[in-house]
Amino acid sequence: MDTVRLGIIGFGAQGGYYSRILAAKMVPGMTLGAICDIDPARRDAARGQYPDVTTFDDIDALLASDAVDAVVTTVPHYLHPEFAIKALTAGKHTLVDKTKPDLTFAIMFNQRTNPLYIELKQLLDSGELGALRHWNWIITTWWRPQGYYQQSEWRATWGGEGGGVLVNQAPHQIDLSQWLCGMPKKVFAKLGFGFRRDIAVEDEVVALFDLGGGATGSFTTSVHDVKGTDRLEILLDGGKIVVDNSETVTIMRFREEEQVASARTTPESTKRLFAGENILGDDFVTTETKTYHSVWGQQHATVLTNFAAHILDGTPLIAPGSDGIKGVRLANAMHLSAFLGAEVDMGFSEDHFLHELNARIADEGKFDLQPE
Amino acid sequence: MDTVRLGIIGFGAQGGYYSRILAAKMVPGMTLGAICDIDPARRDAARGQYPDVTTFDDIDALLASDAVDAVVTTVPHYLHPEFAIKALTAGKHTLVDKTKPDLTFAIMFNQRTNPLYIELKQLLDSGELGALRHWNWIITTWWRPQGYYQQSEWRATWGGEGGGVLVNQAPHQIDLSQWLCGMPKKVFAKLGFGFRRDIAVEDEVVALFDLGGGATGSFTTSVHDVKGTDRLEILLDGGKIVVDNSETVTIMRFREEEQVASARTTPESTKRLFAGENILGDDFVTTETKTYHSVWGQQHATVLTNFAAHILDGTPLIAPGSDGIKGVRLANAMHLSAFLGAEVDMGFSEDHFLHELNARIADEGKFDLQPE
Numbered sequence: 112m113d114t115v116r117l118g119i120i121g122f123g124a125q126g127g128y129y130s131r132i133l134a135a136k137m138v139p140g141m142t143l144g145a146i147c148d149i150d151p152a153r154r155d156a157a158r159g160q161y162p163d164v165t166t167f168d169d170i171d172a173l174l175a176s177d178a179v180d181a182v183v184t185t186v187p188h189y190l191h192p193e194f195a196i197k198a199l200t201a202g203k204h205t206l207v208d209k210t211k212p213d214l215t216f217a218i219m220f221n222q223r224t225n226p227l228y229i230e231l232k233q234l235l236d237s238g239e240l241g242a243l244r245h246w247n248w249i250i251t252t253w254w255r256p257q258g259y260y261q262q263s264e265w266r267a268t269w270g271g272e273g274g275g276v277l278v279n280q281a282p283h284q285i286d287l288s289q290w291l292c293g294m295p296k297k298v299f300a301k302l303g304f305g306f307r308r309d310i311a312v313e314d315e316v317v318a319l320f321d322l323g324g325g326a327t328g329s330f331t332t333s334v335h336d337v338k339g340t341d342r343l344e345i346l347l348d349g350g351k352i353v354v355d356n357s358e359t360v361t362i363m364r365f366r367e368e369e370q371v372a373s374a375r376t377t378p379e380s381t382k383r384l385f386a387g388e389n390i391l392g393d394d395f396v397t398t399e400t401k402t403y404h405s406v407w408g409q410q411h412a413t414v415l416t417n418f419a420a421h422i423l424d425g426t427p428l429i430a431p432g433s434d435g436i437k438g439v440r441l442a443n444a445m446h447l448s449a450f451l452g453a454e455v456d457m458g459f460s461e462d463h464f465l466h467e468l469n470a471r472i473a474d475e476g477k478f479d480l481q482p483e
Numbered sequence: 484m485d486t487v488r489l490g491i492i493g494f495g496a497q498g499g500y501y502s503r504i505l506a507a508k509m510v511p512g513m514t515l516g517a518i519c520d521i522d523p524a525r526r527d528a529a530r531g532q533y534p535d536v537t538t539f540d541d542i543d544a545l546l547a548s549d550a551v552d553a554v555v556t557t558v559p560h561y562l563h564p565e566f567a568i569k570a571l572t573a574g575k576h577t578l579v580d581k582t583k584p585d586l587t588f589a590i591m592f593n594q595r596t597n598p599l600y601i602e603l604k605q606l607l608d609s610g611e612l613g614a615l616r617h618w619n620w621i622i623t624t625w626w627r628p629q630g631y632y633q634q635s636e637w638r639a640t641w642g643g644e645g646g647g648v649l650v651n652q653a654p655h656q657i658d659l660s661q662w663l664c665g666m667p668k669k670v671f672a673k674l675g676f677g678f679r680r681d682i683a684v685e686d687e688v689v690a691l692f693d694l695g696g697g698a699t700g701s702f703t704t705s706v707h708d709v710k711g712t713d714r715l716e717i718l719l720d721g722g723k724i725v726v727d728n729s730e731t732v733t734i735m736r737f738r739e740e741e742q743v744a745s746a747r748t749t750p751e752s753t754k755r756l757f758a759g760e761n762i763l764g765d766d767f768v769t770t771e772t773k774t775y776h777s778v779w780g781q782q783h784a785t786v787l788t789n790f791a792a793h794i795l796d797g798t799p800l801i802a803p804g805s806d807g808i809k810g811v812r813l814a815n816a817m818h819l820s821a822f823l824g825a826e827v828d829m830g831f832s833e834d835h836f837l838h839e840l841n842a843r844i845a846d847e848g849k850f851d852l853q854p855e
Contacts (some may be wrong), residue, residue, distance in 0.1 A: 124757065244679065245689065247621055247703060249716065256756070258748030299671050299826075303697040307616065307720075307742050317617065317691055317699045325675040327689045329701055331619055335742065338723050338735050338768055344621065344712060348679075351710050363710050370679050370707065376630030384628065385496065396710055453825065454671075 115419040116144025118179030118203070120170055120194060122153040125185035129411065130161065137412035140419035144179035147172075170194055174201035181205065181422060183219075183415075204422045206415070220430035221410035222283045223290060224417075227360060227403040231352065232291055234362070241348030241368050243322065246292050247329040252339035252356075253280035260310050267310035269471040270478020275312035277302075277442040281332045286430070286438040288320075292328060292345065294437055295320035297456050302449035307335040311475060318445050321454075362399045366392075487791040488516025490551035490575070492542055492566060494525040497557040501783065502533065509784035512791035516551035519544075542566055546573035553577065553794055555591070555787075576794045578786070592802035592810075593782035594655045595662060596789075599732060599775040603724065604663055606734070613720030613740050615694065618664050619701040624711035624728075625652035632682050639682035641843040642850020647684035649674075649814040653704045658802070658810040660692075664700060664717065666809055667692035669828050674821035679707040683847060690817050693826075734771045738764075 117133065119126045126146070133143040146157040147167040154166045167173040173182075174197060181204035184194045198205045206219060222228055234240065253276060265271025272278060277285070289295075303315030314335055320328035333339075343354040348370065351363040366372070372391050376384075384390045413429070420426035440457065443464045448455040450467040462483055469480045489505065491498045498518070505515040518529040519539040526538045539545040545554075546569060553576035556566045570577045578591060594600055606612065625648060637643025644650060649657070661667075675687030686707055692700035705711075715726040720742065723735040738744070744763050748756075756762045785801070792798035812829065815836045820827040822839040834855055841852045 244707070245687070245703065245705075247619075247701075249619060251718075256745040256748035256753060256762070257742075258745075258750050258753040259756075262750045262753065299691065301691055301693060301699050303699075306697040308745070315617070315697065315699075317701050319671065319673055319689055319691055321673060325678040325687060327673050327675075327687075329619075329689050329703060331617065331701060333617075333718075335616070335745070336718055336723065337737065337741050337744075337763065340716060340725075342714075346623075346705075346708055351708065353712075365709065369709050370629075372709075373628040373630075373680070373707070376628035378630050378634045381628060381630040381634065384631075390628070391709065 112180065112423060113140075115141045115181050115204070115422050116179045117141055117415070117419075118145040118147060118167075118173055118182040119143070119185065120147045120173070120182050120198075121185040122146050122148040122150075122157050123185060126183075128408075129183055129185065129415070130157075132408045132412045132415065134161065135408065137408055138415040138419060140423050141415055145173055145176070170197060174198060174203060179203060181418070183207070204418070206418050218430045218435035219411065219414055220283060220286050220435070221414050222287055222357075223429050224410045224413035225357065225403070225405070227354070227357060227401075228287055228291065230401075231354070231360065234352075235291055235345075235347075240350035240352075240364065243292055243326045244346040244348065245327045245329070246288070246343065246345045248284060248288060248343045249331045249340045250281060250284045250343075251331065251333045251336035252341045253332065253334050254337050254339055255280070255308070255314075255334040257308060260308060264477070267308070267312050268477065269311055269468065269475050270480075272312065273468065273481075274442065274446060275304075275310060275314055276332050276334050277313060277316060277445055280334060281316070282438050282442065284332070285330075285441050286435070288328060288330065289437050289441060290434075293322060294441070295328060295457060296323045297321040297454050298441065298444040298448050299454040300445035300448040302445065303333075307333075311471075313446075313449070316445060318448070358403055358405075360401045360403070362401070364397045364399070366395050366397075484552065484795060485512075487513045487553050487576070487794050488551045489513055489787070489791075490517040490519060490545055490554040491515070491557065492519045492545070492554050492570075493557040494518050494520040494522075494529050495557060498555075500780075501555055501557065501787070502529075504780045504784045504787065506533065507780065509780055510787040510791060512795050513787055517545055517548070542569060546570060546575060551575060553790070555579070576790070578790050590802045590807035591783065591786055592655060592658050592807070593786050594659055594729075595801050596782045596785035597729065597775070597777070599726070599729060599773075600659055600663070602773075603726070603732065606724075607663055607717075607719075612722035612724075612736070615664055615698045616718040616720065617699045617701070618660070618715065618717045620656060620660060620715045621703045621712045622653060622656045622715075623703065623705045623708035624713045625704065625706050626709050626711055627652070627680070627686075627706040629680060632680060636849070639680070639684050640849065641683055641840065641847050642852075644684065645840065645853075646814065646818060647676075647682060647686055648704050648706050649685060649688060649817055652706060653688070654810050654814065656704070657702075657813050658807070660700060660702065661809050661813060662806075665694060666813070667700060667829060668695045669693040669826050670813065670816040670820050671826040672817035672820040674817065675705075676821075679705075683843075685818075685821070688817060690820070730775055730777075732773045732775070734773075736769045736771070738767050738769075 145165045148154050157166050165178050182198045183206040195205050195207050260267045267275050300318035302313040306315040308314040315333040318330040341356045345352040348368045349365050353361045380390045417429045421428050444455045447464045465481050465483045472480050515536050517537045520526050529538050537550050554570045555578040567577050567579050632639045639647050672690035674685040678687040680686040687705040690702040713728045717724040720740045721737050725733045752762045789801045793800050816827045819836045837853050837855045844852050
């Protein structure tokens with residue numbers, strides 16, 4: 112195989128977007144193989160835009176055909192697992208926007224291809240700035256008005272979607288937090304269920320992550336801040352990083368590890384500090400600021416390119432399913448902590464989580480329970 | 484009485500500072516009545532600077548004299564309660580930098596006189612911006628190098644000081660948080676004890692406050708960030724406030740409460756939102772930015788002036804002891820939560836806290852236990 116033919120499952124906003132990226136030839140090694148949608152009007156639209164591409168009205172028909180080598184699912188979240196299992200069973204490589212535990216495939220964690228976060232991860236992984244002390248991310252730029260939740264019956268329900276901002280909007284930052292700063296040992300979270308939206312699930316989250324050895328992470332997200340904040344701060348032994356709006360990075364590098372310099376101070380030098388002297392010297396901190404500009408489609412095109420390259424020649428995946436499960440575990444841990452009103456050890460049993468989730472699905476009375 | 488004669492107990496850096504504020508006639512209704520210090524060199528310095536002011540080498544002698552009507556204590560924290568009780572028993576009005584529960588007097592919460600926080604409190608109390616959703620304060624500008632902790636045996640010990648950054652540096656912001664945003668119902672905190680300093684007590688704090696009804700507060704403080712952050716963000720139903728460096732305030736006022744505007748949206752208008760349209764209108768948010776400049780001595784002079792006015796004519800105190808206890812309860816709750824590894828209800832018993840504190844004082848083996 113020298114080209115991967117991709118089937119788009121669901122020709123809504125996201126499916127249309129992926130089609131345009133492929134049509135724009137932004138993904139080496141991949142072509143648009145087929146489009147599948149149950150809605151006749153959408154199939155008409157697809158044929159109008161891509162006359163050479165076969166359309167299907169049913170996922171089973173698409174998978175039974177030889178039109179595609181791989182699929183990307185852009186359907187309601189609750190259909191992802193079912194469709195992904197169908198596609199994998201039919202021998203198609205599979206890329207999903209979000210995932211569920213125990214399925215292994217690639218995930219559209221497009222922010223992992225953002226040059227800002229790639230360079231930030233390289234800096235953190237290099238060890239140049241030493242061990243982590245704490246991070247704090249306020250990511251409330253996910254404003255969703257009430258009309259958004261009226262789009263469908265399954266949205267923002269326990270049975271249909273399995274949660275709110277933690278499973279729909281914030282998974283990208285939840286993944287980035289662990290990709291950049293590591294998985295926590297314990298999680299404590301406060302969730303507001305229907306706090307400022309008329310929904311069953313969480314529209315507001317504040318959480319503390321215990322990263323072990325005294326290091327911590329603080330995470331705030333919500334869907335009701337019309338002037339949302341996106342501010343990530345990371346303090347390390349040898350430096351400090353502030354990321355504003357996922358666009359501007361300020362890197363403060365220390366001449367040596369802060370506690371090494373601190374250990375040489377004395378009561379006498381502390382007096383000079385309180386008198387206003389910079390006792391570590393003006394060259395102790397070197398500050399660098401970088402601004403990144405995003406290019407339309409580039410992040411998703413990079414994930415698709417990587418997905419194609421993995422299928423074609425085994426290039427390691429940017430976001431394999433085995434990594435995706437970390438973010439899912441974190442979201443589940445935040446849910447479970449809020450359900451129990453207690454800190455949760457990251458060794459928690461998935462059955463415990465499902466049991467609590469199913470209690471809420473049962474109360475809701477609109478959807479089938481999850482298999483425990 | 485038409486003038487309050489103030490006795491300065493302890494002529495170190497802080498006592499010298501208060502003396503200069505009084506000598507500069509920045510405090511109407513108050514004069515420098517006496518200076519007390521056990522150190523002969525400091526008494527000599529005091530006589531050199533203020534030849535007309537009586538000095539004492541012993542607090543009991545000062546209190547037995549008729550030289551002062553009121554005192555301010557600027558001694559090691561562990562002596563505050565003892566000295567305050569002595570002063571109150573001797574019939575002197577008393578102002579302390581920090582306090583302990585069950586003593587009732589004024590507290591040097593000078594930040595309550597900062598015009599920035601006064602105007603912010605007025606704005607919040609006015610109700611113009613509606614109910615609180617969440618606040619997040621990162622206050623890590625309290626950098627203290629190791630030499631600071633070598634100044635004395637009692638500093639940063641359980642028996643001598645009773646804690647670290649929560650009892651020494653951050654009480655001002657802990658007080659402001661509850662003064663501005665109200666007391667929480669429950670507190671969960673992670674404290675790093677000797678995390679990046681060679682001390683017994685906490686040098687790192689992250690905490691979640693449950694304010695009831697889904698509203699929350701997130702609090703981060705530490706003494707080991709050489710490039711400390713001071714950033715307070717408050718989200719409300721009708722607006723959002725960001726305070727940078729206790730100096731710049733950005734107030735975003737919404738045309739109406741956010742959830743009222745949200746409730747009028749539809750699936751159709753949400754599609755226009757995702758297509759990039761500002762569906763609430765460009766006039767939905769009005770942004771105002773104010774910058775405040777601090778004047779040397781002004782905050783402390785204002786607290787002293789208020790203290791004098793309260794003594795002279797009953798003017799309500801800016802920070803009565805009964806308010807100070809709220810900050811102490813909050814600090815104790817954060818300690819107790821970290822000791823227990825669990826969320827603490829703000830109705831916790833002070834005996835429970837003292838019992839846990841005494842266990843740590845006993846382990847330390849250097850100081851007497853606190854009375855339980």
